[in-house]
Amino acid sequence: MKKNNDQSNLIPESYHLMISEEQIQKKLRELGEQITRDFKDKCPILIGILNGSFIFLADLIRYIDTDVEVDFIRISSYGDGRESSGHIKILKPLSADINGRSVLVVEDIVDSGLSVKFLRKMLEAFNPAELKFVTLLNKPSKKQVNVQIDYIGFDIEDKYVVGYGLDDGQLKRNLRSIYYIE
Ligand code: 5GP
Secondary structure, eight states: OOOTTOOGGGOOTTEEEEEOHHHHHHHHHHHHHHHHHHHTTSOOEEEEEETTTHHHHHHHHTTOOSOOEEEEEEEESSTTSSSOOSOOEEEEOOOSOOTTSEEEEEEEEESSSHHHHHHHHHHHTTOOSEEEEEEEEEOGGGOSSOOOOSEEEEEOOSOOEEBTTBOBTTBOTTOSSEEEEO
16 A cells, blocks of 8 residues: 555656665754754854755754854756766856855765865855865765865765755656665
8 A cells, every 4th residue: 555645656666765764864963963063153154056955955954053044056067967067157156255154065966076176166265264065975986086075974886866856857856765776
């Protein structure tokens, strides 16, 4: 018997469960505790990288127990394809003034590292007091450039993943767990 709202009608046979919603929420609680400790009373600006990080950021801030501001940047690196093109465009620039502020960039997934490298250079030009990065997922085997990530949710294998904000051709962002496609 099908459970209510188990999302099974959204999950094709080629999708395989990688990280369940319970595992995600447990990890977010741990990340939230670390971030609270590190940014206590600094009122950091969390910058979500659209589109993929919107669910992660929304959930993560609710595990953070100090005041935070939120802003978003939208960049394009992949278009609708699955491999990094290396050509990054800013589609929505930053709105907040980050000069002298503590900044935490919130990424859904770090793959080649090219987006993080680009973002670090771009944001450093605004002279933040500190600039840190958190990513829910990291693919260590795919790095093309060396990047420092301060908080990592899960190191994963080199597989294309979807759900929990991550898309499959702009769809499936609403899945509550993370799946790999095979
Ligand atoms: P990077 O610049 O590190 O190669 O790529 C980062 C961006 O590529 C992520 O923010 C995400 O939008 C996209 N990306 C990389 N790997 C995956 C993946 O496995 N699934 C999805 N849906 N997007 C990915």
